[in-house]
Amino acid sequence: MTRLVVSVMVALVLALAVVTTLGATSRLSLAHEKVAGQAEAVLVEVPGPETGSPCPLDARYVDEQPNGLRADVLDAWHRLREAARNRQVPLCLNDGKRSIGQQQREFDDAVRRFGARELAAKYVLPPEKSMHVKGIAVDVQPYAAADWVERNGRALGWCRRYQNEKWHFEYDPGYVTAGCPPLLPSATG
Ligand SMILES: [Zn+2]
Numbered sequence: 001m002t003r004l005v006v007s008v009m010v011a012l013v014l015a016l017a018v019v020t021t022l023g024a025t026s027r028l029s030l031a032h033e034k035v036a037g038q039a040e041a042v043l044v045e046v047p048g049p050e051t052g053s054p055c056p057l058d059a060r061y062v063d064e065q066p067n068g069l070r071a072d073v074l075d076a077w078h079r080l081r082e083a084a085r086n087r088q089v090p091l092c093l094n095d096g097k098r099s100i101g102q103q104q105r106e107f108d109d110a111v112r113r114f115g116a117r118e119l120a121a122k123y124v125l126p127p128e129k130s131m132h133v134k135g136i137a138v139d140v141q142p143y144a145a146a147d148w149v150e151r152n153g154r155a156l157g158w159c160r161r162y163q164n165e166k167w168h169f170e171y172d173p174g175y176v177t178a179g180c181p182p183l184l185p186s187a188t189g
Pocket residue numbers: 132137138139165167168169
């Protein structure tokens with residue numbers, strides 16, 4: 001083959017790879033698309049409560065108000081809590097919504113503690129990656145409640161996502177029919 005033919009073929013393969021990647025990326029972001037009329041740019045700036053009342057079952061945790069969650073996620077949270085109550089499972093919202101600013105402060109604290117951004121990023125997500133900032137994630141405590149959500153939440157659209165975060169659940173209406181995706185090792189990869 002001439003050099004020209006080889007170059008053209010390489011270019012075609014690269015173009016195909018780019019198109020495939022873009023397609024996968026846009027499908028991925030669609031899974032977390034906001035509710036119609038609710039711009040994500042605004043939602044990510046909505047703060048959540050800084051803290052809440054002590055969790056009645058385990059005072060190491062708090063029970064925050066679910067303020068700031070995306071509208072459909074808030075409805076789903078109320079349905080989850082109701083279902084748990086019907087089963088006499090007390091469940092606390094240890095952490096829910098965070099704004100970009102709140103997540104950034106947590107990240108900056110971690111950078112100070114660990115001494116380097118790269119190290120901090122292993123433990124705390126930067127704001128653009130956090131599902132708490134997007135308003136679709138909740139941290140449920142105590143452990144017994146998290147166990148119950150892991151076993152029963154999927155029917156209401158709640159799935160555990162990470163092996164190292166037993167308490168962290170994300171809402172996606174697609175989970176109800178498709179089931180929960182396989183657990184990832186951690187949020188920070
Ligand atoms: Zn979480």
